[in-house]
Amino acid sequence: MSCLNELQKVIAVFFSTTADLINTSTTAHDIHDWDSFSHMELMSKIEEHFELKIPFTDIMEFNCVGDIVTYLDSKTP
C-alpha cells in the first residue's frame, strides 16, 4: 500500500494545513511555510513517523511529494 495517505497527514499536521491540499505533484512552492528553514525539520518528522533514516543525498533528490512517496514506498514493507 502506498505511503501517500500517511505522508499527507504528516505534512498537513506539520504545516497546519489540510491533507486534501497535498498530492503527489505538490512542491515546496505550493505550501507557504515550506522553505529552507522548515525543510529538514519536516524530513526529520517523516523519518520519525516512518521509523527510517533518509540519507542526505536522497533528500536532495526530492523535488515534490511524489518523489518522497516513491522513496518511502521503496523502503517500507
Place this chain on the structure above:
Amino acid sequence: MLFTWSYILLLASSTAVYYLFFKKHQIAFLNILSLGLIAYWSLPSAALVTTLTLTTFFLSKSRKKLYKYSGVALHILALLLLKTELLWVGKEVQVSTWTFLGLSYFSLQNISVLLSTNQQLSLNQLFLGNTFFSRFVAGPILTAKDFTPLKSEVKFNFDNLASGTQRIIFGLGKKLILADRLSIITSNIFEPTNHQNPGFSIILGSLLFTLQMYLDFSAYSDIAIGSAKLFGIDFKENFKLPFRSKTVTEYWRRTHISLIEWLTQHLYYPVVYALRKNALLSVTVGILSTFIISGIWHGNHIGYIIWGGINALYLVFEFWGRKKLHITQKSKLGVMITLTLVSISNFFFLAKSWSNITFHLTSLFQNNFFPSDWMVDFIAIIGNGGHFLQQYNLLETASLLLLYFSFESKLEKLSRKNKFSYIYLTTALLAILFFGYFNAGDEFIYVQF
C-alpha cells in the same frame, strides 16, 4: 565584462556566425569562442580553466566518492589560493586578475557538479556552463542541475533576438543611467578617508551604496543573461525585485539568487541535516555558518565577514521571531526597515578594512549628525563641487531613481518580452543617450569577487 563597443561587435558577429555557419556543433563553437577570449586575456588562465574543467568532467563520471571528493578539494584549494591572494599578488605569475576573479564563480560550479549524483552531463555542456563569455566573471552561478538543460542545438528565431537585445539594453541602461551616477556619490562620501563626513552623509551613502550595488550587479546579470539568450541559451535569474522585500529573509530569497541557491544546497542543508533533531539549533547554526562563509568567499577583508555575520543575525532573529513569538511582518513599513537593515550591513561590505570601518564609524558618532553647512559639508562633497549644474545633476539622479523604482516591475517585464517593442527600444536608447554617464564607474562591482 566591461561593456564596450568591442563587446557589442563581438556579440553581433558571433551571433551571426553561430546561426549562419554552425547548423550543428553550435555549442562547440561557443566553447571555442569563450576559451579563445579567455586565452586572449591570459593564455595560462585558459589552460588552467581547460584543465580544471576536464578534471571535473572525468572525476564527476567516477563512481568512487574518493575521486569526486579529491576534485572538490582541488577546487577548494584553488578558491583558497585565489581568495587569500597567495597565488598571484606580489609574484610574477602571468595570469590576469580578471580571469582569476572569474575562477571564484567557476570553482563553486565545479564543486556542485562533483557533489552531484547526476552522471549525464556532457563535456560540451560543462564547458558551456563553465566558460560562456558573458557570465564567466560574475555568474549567475550554476548548480549541477542547471547544466543539464543547456541545449546543444538551437535554431535561429526572432523571439530570442528580441528578448536578448531588449534585456541587454535594459542592463546597459541600469548601469549607465543609475548605477554609475550613484557610484560618483558613494565614492565621494567613502573613498577619501582624509575628511570626516557628518553622520547623515554616511547613512545616506550606505543607503545609496545598497541601491548602487543592486543596480550594478543586476545590470551585469541582465547583460549576461541577455547575451546568452541571443544564442538561445537560458541562464537562471539572479534577482527578483529585492527591494520589495518586507523582511531580510525575503530579501535574501530575491537577491544574488544563484549564490544563495548554491550555498543553501552545498553548505546550509548539510549542516541542518546533521543537526536536524533540534530544529532551532540546526537552522541557527546553518544560517550563521553559511553567511560567515559567504562573507569569506567575497574576499580577504574583515568587512565582508562582519557583513556576513550581521546578515546571519538578522535571519536568525527573524527565524526565532517567527518560530517562538509567531511574529510575521506584512506591513509595507517592512520594506523600509529591510532596506535600512541591509544598508547597515552593506556599510561594512563597502568599508572592507578595519581602519576604514573605524574611521567612518568615528565620523558617524563623533561629528554632528547633520552638516553644519549643508552646501559646503554635504552638497559640495556628494556633488563634485556642488555648483549649480552639479546640484541639477543630483536632483536629476534622485528623480531618475524614484522613477525607476516606481516602475521597476513594469520595466523588467518589458525588457523580457519576446517581441521587439520599438517604443521600448527607442525610449531606452534615448534615455541612455541623454541621462547615461559614460565616463564614470565603468567596472562592474561584482567582477571583483
